[in-house]
Amino acid sequence: MGTKPTPRSALAAARSRTPLRSIHGNGHGSGHGTGYGTGLFADCPDLLGTPFSYAREEEIYGEGEDAEFVYRVVEGAVRSHKVLSDGRRQITGFHLAGSLFGFEQGDVHWHTAEALADTRVLIFQRRPIERAATHSAEVACQLWSMATANLRDAQDLTLLLGRRSAQERLAAFLVEVDGRFGGTGTFALPMTRRDIADYLGLTIETVSRTFSQLEEDGALRRSGGRQITLHRARLRHVVEN
Amino acid sequence: MGTKPTPRSALAAARSRTPLRSIHGNGHGSGHGTGYGTGLFADCPDLLGTPFSYAREEEIYGEGEDAEFVYRVVEGAVRSHKVLSDGRRQITGFHLAGSLFGFEQGDVHWHTAEALADTRVLIFQRRPIERAATHSAEVACQLWSMATANLRDAQDLTLLLGRRSAQERLAAFLVEVDGRFGGTGTFALPMTRRDIADYLGLTIETVSRTFSQLEEDGALRRSGGRQITLHRARLRHVVEN
DNA sequence: CGCCCCGTTGACTCTCGTCAACAGACGTGG
DNA sequence: CCACGTCTGTTGACGAGAGTCAACGGGGCG
Numbered sequence: 001m002g003t004k005p006t007p008r009s010a011l012a013a014a015r016s017r018t019p020l021r022s023i024h025g026n027g028h029g030s031g032h033g034t035g036y037g038t039g040l041f042a043d044c045p046d047l048l049g050t051p052f053s054y055a056r057e058e059e060i061y062g063e064g065e066d067a068e069f070v071y072r073v074v075e076g077a078v079r080s081h082k083v084l085s086d087g088r089r090q091i092t093g094f095h096l097a098g099s100l101f102g103f104e105q106g107d108v109h110w111h112t113a114e115a116l117a118d119t120r121v122l123i124f125q126r127r128p129i130e131r132a133a134t135h136s137a138e139v140a141c142q143l144w145s146m147a148t149a150n151l152r153d154a155q156d157l158t159l160l161l162g163r164r165s166a167q168e169r170l171a172a173f174l175v176e177v178d179g180r181f182g183g184t185g186t187f188a189l190p191m192t193r194r195d196i197a198d199y200l201g202l203t204i205e206t207v208s209r210t211f212s213q214l215e216e217d218g219a220l221r222r223s224g225g226r227q228i229t230l231h232r233a234r235l236r237h238v239v240e241n
Numbered sequence: 242m243g244t245k246p247t248p249r250s251a252l253a254a255a256r257s258r259t260p261l262r263s264i265h266g267n268g269h270g271s272g273h274g275t276g277y278g279t280g281l282f283a284d285c286p287d288l289l290g291t292p293f294s295y296a297r298e299e300e301i302y303g304e305g306e307d308a309e310f311v312y313r314v315v316e317g318a319v320r321s322h323k324v325l326s327d328g329r330r331q332i333t334g335f336h337l338a339g340s341l342f343g344f345e346q347g348d349v350h351w352h353t354a355e356a357l358a359d360t361r362v363l364i365f366q367r368r369p370i371e372r373a374a375t376h377s378a379e380v381a382c383q384l385w386s387m388a389t390a391n392l393r394d395a396q397d398l399t400l401l402l403g404r405r406s407a408q409e410r411l412a413a414f415l416v417e418v419d420g421r422f423g424g425t426g427t428f429a430l431p432m433t434r435r436d437i438a439d440y441l442g443l444t445i446e447t448v449s450r451t452f453s454q455l456e457e458d459g460a461l462r463r464s465g466g467r468q469i470t471l472h473r474a475r476l477r478h479v480v481e482n
Numbered sequence: 483c484g485c486c487c488c489g490t491t492g493a494c495t496c497t498c499g500t501c502a503a504c505a506g507a508c509g510t511g512g
Numbered sequence: 513c514c515a516c517g518t519c520t521g522t523t524g525a526c527g528a529g530a531g532t533c534a535a536c537g538g539g540g541c542g
Binding site: 192193194204205207208209211212225 | 487488489490491
């Protein structure tokens with residue numbers, strides 16, 4: 001062995017064995033309370049995913065590559081982004097446990113996806129899913145509703161980037177992340193300042209300064225950079241609408 | 242009469258008559274070369290739309306309203322936007338002839354839609370469409386693909402707003418509009434400077450100054466504010482990537 | 483142990499926003 | 513027909529918010 005496994009090889013291996021096992025041996029089967037098991041959708045057990053893993057900072061797919069697979073995050077976190085030729089980068093979304101990513105219009109990815117942290121995913125072939133969609137209105141409706149949800153997120157981000165100040169952007173972002181982590185108000189950010197900056201259309205320096213400012217205002221407390229405790233009422237007051 | 246017709250009343254009127262006629266009497270039937278006729282999709286003649294008209298600056302639906310209808314532009318132009326409580330506005334899209342808008346996630350609109358100019362649309366009830374989608378995989382797939390196309394546009398806008406300068410934003414916008422009008426390089430903008438500014442996350446003054454700057458650089462020529470002739474090679478060079 | 487990366491902070495710059503004035507187009511009504 | 517007000521678009525002067533460049537501390541990893 002020694003050569004790095006690819007999604008394709010993992011898929012071939014999975015098909016030659018029954019039952020399905022993770023290539024990393026951590027095949028507990030059902031994901032982290034997402035209620036999906038290894039199926040694409042909760043009520044669609046015939047589209048099974050193959051477990052796969054990516055290391056921190058590893059690329060999952062690149063812009064322009066053939067969109068052969070789609071992915072569901074089981075554990076860890078992934079970012080999708082686009083880059084301009086001069087290196088400016090815009091992250092269009094973070095995918096945490098449970099979220100599905102990799103669907104694009106057309107046959108190639110128009111984003112790059114990378115693992116923020118060591119990440120376990122389920123991989124699904126795109127073709128069978130699309131074939132299933134053309135036969136099953138139910139599958140197609142689920143895909144539609146997923147796309148619509150993503151669309152709403154993208155448009156919220158549009159408003160954030162077009163019309164909000166640095167402070168409002170960061171506050172909204174933190175409230176959003178808190179919500180995705182259960183809304184306890186305390187969590188560890190899985191992404192770096194650079195990732196946050198490239199998501200919010202800012203620079204790392206501005207993000208850092210804005211963190212300090214929010215802390216001065218008593219809207220949050222930092223313990224060691226990534227670990228955050230929010231004062232949610234004050235943060236929401238910053239976001240206001 | 243004298244009371245303003247609503248989509249609901251137009252629909253009721255349409256159903257009491259056969260064949261279908263526009264409430265404004267301009268019922269040439271098939272739309273402007275979009276190839277759709279009055280059907281929702283080209284190959285889906287059973288979902289028929291009712292012609293309806295809106296005056297310049299008239300609201301079609303508001304954020305938070307019940308999403309009872311969806312719309313296809315026959316002639317004219319429409320903008321979708323969101324507003325913050327302090328009045329800051331972000332336009333998330335312009336809908337020109339042929340484009341379908343008004344689909345949202347959930348039962349209420351999360352945007353406001355307004356006619357930029359006098360506009361003729363076809364109105365479709367949302368419920369029957371959704372019912373059709375749950376029965377017909379083909380309809381559902383069309384809806385999915387439409388949502389995915391919108392998603393790509395929204396993410397392109399995200400990159401524009403997050404990482405591009407005023408000049409790049411305006412140049413990209415003009416190239417985009419030119420493309421939608423057939424790519425001749427000469428057209429009349431259907432929207433005001435304010436609309437452009439609110440789409441590009443800028444102010445009207447910056448838009449105006451950037452127009453002047455692009456004109457100085459020989460990237461376009463203005464004849465009377467709205468009428469534009471692009472020097473497409475130079476504009477694309479500004480956009481670069 | 484040392485290097486590198488991440489995060490923070492300071493000083494300065496610059497793009498874009500704000501405030502203001504003005505010109506031209508348009509519609510209305512005297 | 514012209515005076516008037518309004519709306520759109522342009523331009524100038526100025527200011528503020530975010531970007532750039534640079535230095536530095538701390539922690540993790542080889």
